[in-house]
Amino acid sequence: MKHSMLWAGALLATTALSPAYAQDSAVTIVLGEEPDLVEPCMATRSNIGRIVLGNISETLTELDVRGDEGLKPRLAESWELVNDNTWRFKLREGVTFSDGSTFDAADVKHSFDRAKSDQITCEISRYYEGIEITPSVVDEHTIDFTTEPAQPILPLLLSLLTIVPSETAIEFTREPVGTGPYVMSNWAPGQSITLERRDDYWGEAPAVSTANYVFRADPSVRAAMVQAGEADIAPSISAIDATTDMDASYPNSETTYLRIDHSVAPLDDKRVREALNIGIDREAFVGTILADGTQVATALNVPTTLGWNADTEARPYDPERAKALLEEAKADGVPVDTEILLVGRTGNFPGATETYEAIQSMLSEVGFNIRLQMVEVAEHEQYYSKPYVQDQPVLVGAQHDNSRGDPVFSMYFKYHSEGRQSGIADVKADDLITRATAATGDERVALWSELFGYLHDEVIADALLFHMVGHARVGNDVEFTPTIATNSQLQLSEIGLK
Structure with missing residues (x-):
C-alpha cells in the first residue's frame, strides 16, 4: 500500500493576494481561553492548538477537513507500508525551522521520542498510549515507524505529531520553534x-x-x-x-461529558452511576443554554466516527427512578450522601458555567450531594489526568474532541485501565480496545461498535452529555x-x- 500526493502549500480561503498587498x-x-503554554507537544489541547497547530508547528500528515482529499502530505511527501508492522515516510526536502536549522528525519525521531518521554507530560502522547511505536532514521529524508501491534492507520495518528528541531530540550519551551x-x-x-x-x-x-x-x-x-x-x-x-x-454555525467534533472515577465510593456502584445519568435532563439544555442542533450523546465520539453504534439509545430523564436507585444503594451500605466534587473548566465552551450549575441543581434534586468548582485549564488538568485526586469522589466536566474519525484517538486513554484519563478498569473493555486498535476493515468497525455499546449500556462508564454545535463570528x-x-x-x- 503506497500513498503519494502532491502538496499544494498552505490552504487559502480566498484567491491568492499579491505580496505587496499582504x-x-x-x-x-x-x-x-488563554493558553497556559505554547508548547508544540501540547497542541492537541484546544486552547493551545488554535494558536500553535499548523501555524508555528507542522505535522507529517494532515487531514483535509475542508474537502474530500482525506489524509494529505504536510512535512511527509509520501508514505508506504513496508511490512505489516512498519510504515516508511519520505520527508519533504528544503524545509527549515524558524531558527534557520534544516528539517530532517532526526528531527522527526526526536519529536516523537520527546513527546513520549516520561520527563514531561505531553498531551499528544496520550494518542499513542497502548501502542509500542519505534521510529528509526533510514536516511536524512526517510524514517520508519515500527509498531506493535500493527497500526493500519499510523499515518493518520501521526497527523497529531508536532515536529520540533532535534536540539529542542526535553522540558517544556516558552519559545516554540517550528517549520x-x-x-x-x-x-x-x-x-x-x-x-x-x-x-x-x-x-x-x-x-x-x-x-x-x-x-x-x-x-x-x-x-x-x-x-x-x-x-x-x-x-x-x-x-x-x-x-x-x-455569524456561522458549525458542527464541531466536541463531546461534553462528566468523567466518572469508578475507583471511589459511591461512584464505584453501578446504580449510582445510572442515577447520575438519568438525573440530568439533557433535552432541557438544547435551545436554551446550548445551541439548537446540539445532540444528546451516547458515546464519547460523534456519530460520524467509525464504528458508531446506532443501536445505543440515550437514557431518558427519570428523576424518580434516580431517587429510587440512590435509596436502594444506600440501603445496601453505599455512602450515597458523600459529597461529590463536580469540576468544570471555565470558558471551555460558551455557557460552560451555566451548564454545570444546572447539572449541579438537577443532581442535587434527586439526592446527590454535589459541590461545583469551576477552574482554569491548568488546574482542570490536575483533576482530568492521572494521578487523580483521591480524597473525595470527583466528576470532571470536560469536552473531548475527535475530528479524525476513528475511535483510536479516544478509546485507550479515555477507557483502558492504563489510560491517562480513564475512570474505569474493565477487562472486557481493555480487550476490545486492544483488538480494535490493531484490526482493519469490517472487523475494526464491529469491535469499535461493540465497545461503544458496552461502555454505555453495561459499564455506564461516564455521564455522556452532548455532541456540541459551535458558532463563530467573522x-x-x-x-x-x-x-x-x-x-x-x-x-x-x-x-x-x-
Missing part, C-alpha cells in the same frame, strides 16, 4: 500573543502577515468585539449571541469559514482578506 495584513482573533509559516514574536501573559509570518517558509505564503490573539472569557464580549471591528474573528461565541449575518474585512476542526485548530492560512 505585507500589512494583520488580523485580531479573540479567544475564550510552520509563523513565528511567535510576542507573548504578554494575561494580555495577548502575536504571531508574525515567516519570509522563509517552505510553502505558499499565507495572506495574513500578523495575527494578534486576545482573550476574553465572556462569549458576548467576544461577539461584540467583532461587531465593533475590534477583532476580526471570534471562533467560539454563544448560540444566544449568534444573531447576525456575521468580521467584514476577512473571509473565514469554520469547520469541524475549528474548536481545536485555526490555521491562519485559511483566512482570506477582502
Whole structure:
C-alpha cells in the first residue's frame, strides 16, 4: 500500500493576494481561553492548538477537513507500508525551522521520542498510549515507524505529531520553534500573543502577515468585539449571541461529558452511576443554554466516527427512578450522601458555567450531594489526568474532541485501565480496545461498535452529555469559514482578506 500526493502549500480561503498587498495584513482573533503554554507537544489541547497547530508547528500528515482529499502530505511527501508492522515516510526536502536549522528525519525521531518521554507530560502522547511505536532514521529524508501491534492507520495518528528541531530540550519551551509559516514574536501573559509570518517558509505564503490573539472569557464580549471591528474573528461565541449575518454555525467534533472515577465510593456502584445519568435532563439544555442542533450523546465520539453504534439509545430523564436507585444503594451500605466534587473548566465552551450549575441543581434534586468548582485549564488538568485526586469522589466536566474519525484517538486513554484519563478498569473493555486498535476493515468497525455499546449500556462508564454545535463570528474585512476542526485548530492560512 503506497500513498503519494502532491502538496499544494498552505490552504487559502480566498484567491491568492499579491505580496505587496499582504505585507500589512494583520488580523485580531479573540479567544475564550488563554493558553497556559505554547508548547508544540501540547497542541492537541484546544486552547493551545488554535494558536500553535499548523501555524508555528507542522505535522507529517494532515487531514483535509475542508474537502474530500482525506489524509494529505504536510512535512511527509509520501508514505508506504513496508511490512505489516512498519510504515516508511519520505520527508519533504528544503524545509527549515524558524531558527534557520534544516528539517530532517532526526528531527522527526526526536519529536516523537520527546513527546513520549516520561520527563514531561505531553498531551499528544496520550494518542499513542497502548501502542509500542519505534521510529528509526533510514536516511536524512526517510524514517520508519515500527509498531506493535500493527497500526493500519499510523499515518493518520501521526497527523497529531508536532515536529520540533532535534536540539529542542526535553522540558517544556516558552519559545516554540517550528517549520510552520509563523513565528511567535510576542507573548504578554494575561494580555495577548502575536504571531508574525515567516519570509522563509517552505510553502505558499499565507495572506495574513500578523495575527494578534486576545482573550476574553465572556462569549458576548467576544461577539461584540467583532461587531465593533475590534477583532476580526471570534471562533467560539454563544448560540444566544449568534444573531447576525456575521455569524456561522458549525458542527464541531466536541463531546461534553462528566468523567466518572469508578475507583471511589459511591461512584464505584453501578446504580449510582445510572442515577447520575438519568438525573440530568439533557433535552432541557438544547435551545436554551446550548445551541439548537446540539445532540444528546451516547458515546464519547460523534456519530460520524467509525464504528458508531446506532443501536445505543440515550437514557431518558427519570428523576424518580434516580431517587429510587440512590435509596436502594444506600440501603445496601453505599455512602450515597458523600459529597461529590463536580469540576468544570471555565470558558471551555460558551455557557460552560451555566451548564454545570444546572447539572449541579438537577443532581442535587434527586439526592446527590454535589459541590461545583469551576477552574482554569491548568488546574482542570490536575483533576482530568492521572494521578487523580483521591480524597473525595470527583466528576470532571470536560469536552473531548475527535475530528479524525476513528475511535483510536479516544478509546485507550479515555477507557483502558492504563489510560491517562480513564475512570474505569474493565477487562472486557481493555480487550476490545486492544483488538480494535490493531484490526482493519469490517472487523475494526464491529469491535469499535461493540465497545461503544458496552461502555454505555453495561459499564455506564461516564455521564455522556452532548455532541456540541459551535458558532463563530467573522468580521467584514476577512473571509473565514469554520469547520469541524475549528474548536481545536485555526490555521491562519485559511483566512482570506477582502
